[in-house]
Amino acid sequence: MTTNTKSDVSGYQRERLSHIDFMVYFTGKVTRKDLMARFDLSQAVATRDLTLYRELAPKNLVYDTSAKQYVIADHFTPLYEMSPFKCLSTLSEGFGDSLKTESEFKVAYAKKLREPRLDLVATVTRAISLGNPLIIRYFSKSSKGAADRVIVPHSIVDSGLRWHVRAYDRDKKRFADFVINRIFSATEVAGGKAYPSEKLEYDQEWLEEVDLVLQPHPSKSDVREIIELELGMIDGIFTQRVKKALVGYMLDSWNVDATPDAGLLGNHVMLHLKNAKEIAEMKIKNFHLAPSN
Known part of the structure; x- marks a missing residue:
């Protein structure tokens, strides 16, 4: 039996595997239908891609039989190195290449004072995708030091100067903004789900x-x-x-x-x-x- 390695993967298939990487990391789940819709694949090709991904990254996915989808595993590590700028651009503008590469033709330059940590962004976007609350350790200007907050995020925003999380703040019982780079840690609330009044549809200043x-x-x-x-x-x-x-x-x-x-x-x-x-x-x-x- 031949064992595949990342170097054996063709360019187009590498793009599809990186899409699986992206979906799992930032939304917490992926299905064959996601691949079929994104790349206009047959079911058989989408199945082969998922099989290859699991072979290359056996600790990244767990199959949820009830939901009939693959979900992120506890010890997930991205198969490919990702570019923060491209990932954030994808989350803002739609799916695209989230891989970090040095071989591109580059004639444009964009620089943030400080890019947000991708592990925090991924935790937040998974919570948004799955409708889960988060416990965050947050440094705010109004409090001395850090404090734990329970939030229900629905969007992330590039204000031009920094990235924010738009979320319902359960402590203050209102929708508010949280600067991602002021979040020290973020953990999903085990078994928690957002209440209807905590969802985007009730955030009047957002709507x-x-x-x-x-x-x-x-x-x-x-x-x-x-x-x-x-x-x-x-x-x-x-x-x-x-x-x-x-x-x-x-x-x-x-x-x-x-x-x-x-x-x-x-x-x-x-x-x-x-x-x-x-x-x-x-x-x-x-x-x-x-x-x-």
């Missing part, structure tokens, strides 16, 4: 959207046309619709002056929130994060 009307900052009249060109403004304004839960983060990330009278000065402040008064009157919880006096 509701508002229009942020941006204009060149009045103090930048000398470069007004350049700013309008850069953002493709029409009649001097650019309207961006965002979730209420992200308003403060987005304005902060974009350095938008959110004062009604455009009172902020500085070379880095190129934009003003034209409807600042209207947005402030909505009492959005995180609006205080937006640049203001």
Whole structure:
């Protein structure tokens, strides 16, 4: 009997095996139908891929007979090294290659101040996929040191400056944001499940959207046309619709002056929130994060 190794796997099959890796790591489960839908495979080919994956990584999968799917094993270790940027991009934009590789043609460059730990991201996204609560050890600005919190996550968000978990906070009985890099540890609550009121469908600030009307900052009249060109403004304004839960983060990330009278000065402040008064009157919880006096 011939034993396969990773070096024996062809490029296209390697992509399919990496997809199994990704699905199990970040959603906690994978099925033949996942592979068939993603790669337009026959059932027989999907079965062979799962068999090969189990041969190459025998400690990664456990078959759940009741659900008829493979689930993550306790001692899961990714078969392939993954790129944090690609994994996070996949989770934001849809499935793609989550492998880390040095052989790509690279002409673009993106850099975060600090990338989040993939093991924490994977624990959170599995909880989202499976509908499970988490116990997290969290460092917050309002408390001294770390404290345990029980949360029910439904989304992860790139605010432009850092990654957040959007979740129901059982301690404070409200939906809130948790910076991933402030989470020291995260563990699934054994046998726990989210209550209906803790799910995304009840997070009103996540479901509701508002229009942020941006204009060149009045103090930048000398470069007004350049700013309008850069953002493709029409009649001097650019309207961006965002979730209420992200308003403060987005304005902060974009350095938008959110004062009604455009009172902020500085070379880095190129934009003003034209409807600042209207947005402030909505009492959005995180609006205080937006640049203001």
